[in-house]
Amino acid sequence: MDGETRAEILDATNRALCEHGYAGLTVQRIADESSMTSAAIHYHFDTKEELLNAFLDDLIERFESKLPCGAADPRTRLDGVLDAVFSPKDPDSDGFPVAIMELKAQAPYHELFRERFLDFDGVMRGVVADIVRDGVAAGHFDEADPEEIARLITTMSNGAHARAVALDEHPAETRRVVEDALELHLGWTPGEGADE
Amino acid sequence: MDGETRAEILDATNRALCEHGYAGLTVQRIADESSMTSAAIHYHFDTKEELLNAFLDDLIERFESKLPCGAADPRTRLDGVLDAVFSPKDPDSDGFPVAIMELKAQAPYHELFRERFLDFDGVMRGVVADIVRDGVAAGHFDEADPEEIARLITTMSNGAHARAVALDEHPAETRRVVEDALELHLGWTPGEGADE
Secondary structure: OOHHHHHHHHHHHHHHHHHHOOOOOOHHHHHHOOOOOHHHHHHHOOOHHHHHHHHHHHHHHHHHHOOOOOOOOHHHHHHHHHHHHOOOOOHHHOOHHHHHHHHHHHHHHOHHHHHHHHHHHHHHHHHHHHHHHHHHHOOOOOOOOHHHHHHHHHHHHHHHHHHHHHHOOOOHHHHHHHHHHHHHHHOOOOOOOOOO | OOHHHHHHHHHHHHHHHHHHOOOOOOHHHHHHOOOOOHHHHHHHOOOHHHHHHHHHHHHHHHHHHOOOOOOOOHHHHHHHHHHHHOOOOOHHHOOHHHHHHHHHHHHHHOHHHHHHHHHHHHHHHHHHHHHHHHHHHOOOOOOOOHHHHHHHHHHHHHHHHHHHHHHOOOOHHHHHHHHHHHHHHHOOOOOOOOOO
């Protein structure tokens, strides 16, 4: 399958998932959101589970593409992570956080989904830990355990996601608490430093 | 409806929800888990949504009953909150966190569920904020914003829940990070103080 076909199928999956939810997702509904037939989609993905596995894989790449590059100042990179994980809901894809929440609830029954969420978690924690390590080495941050800061930010981001879906709460509420905790842990005020 | 009938229906709802999930939950399946007929259950609860609303209401009471009483030392009370929110999964109700996760994903479509989750969140944050206020007043904790500490613990608990379901991670991983953050925010080491 070429990259364009894959991107079209995954975009259509995103739209169908936002609109119909996990339980209502069918290959026919994905086809309805694309220019392809359901037979053509089935040709590339045998099952709905395989398709959603590819969709979750794609999420990781999209997350990584939102981050500032590894050569930037660690403070700029950490601000970039906060922007990426505590961003407001995109009004065009209102159902997206709900769909991801449903897929998380399906993880105990679908080993492939669980693996993708573990991959995503590993990537996010790895990115943060590297930044903290670099920032401590460069003297921008106080001495801190990079893995622990990574776990703090990632778990708060998981919490913000659940709160957006269950409580309709804006992720900025969580971001503020994370920023204050980072000040105590790293002796660094988010938003300050790199660009001064 | 007397308290015993209500308790029997809600216990049966818990078991049916753990076993069949939200999508597979029917009043018949709840009846199968109890000594009652589905007609008898329908007599007390018109719809599945009303029943689940009562079930979520009951959760709040069960959470409050797990906490040490308000007269205890604030350090004992805060330890009690950490025990209650970061407790390991009960092996007898393995499906319970998954079922709650599914109900959270349903909150955008069911105003009653959203209200119950907001209630629960308000209770949990209120309990923590009161403890922090008391502990600061008594000189056990450093000066800190009680609402912010409440938000930190509650959001981390939401994150630990999502991670238990999606990643099969033990909540102790999150508790450790919360305890270290509390040391920085409150100048208090969880587990120490009150009983020495």
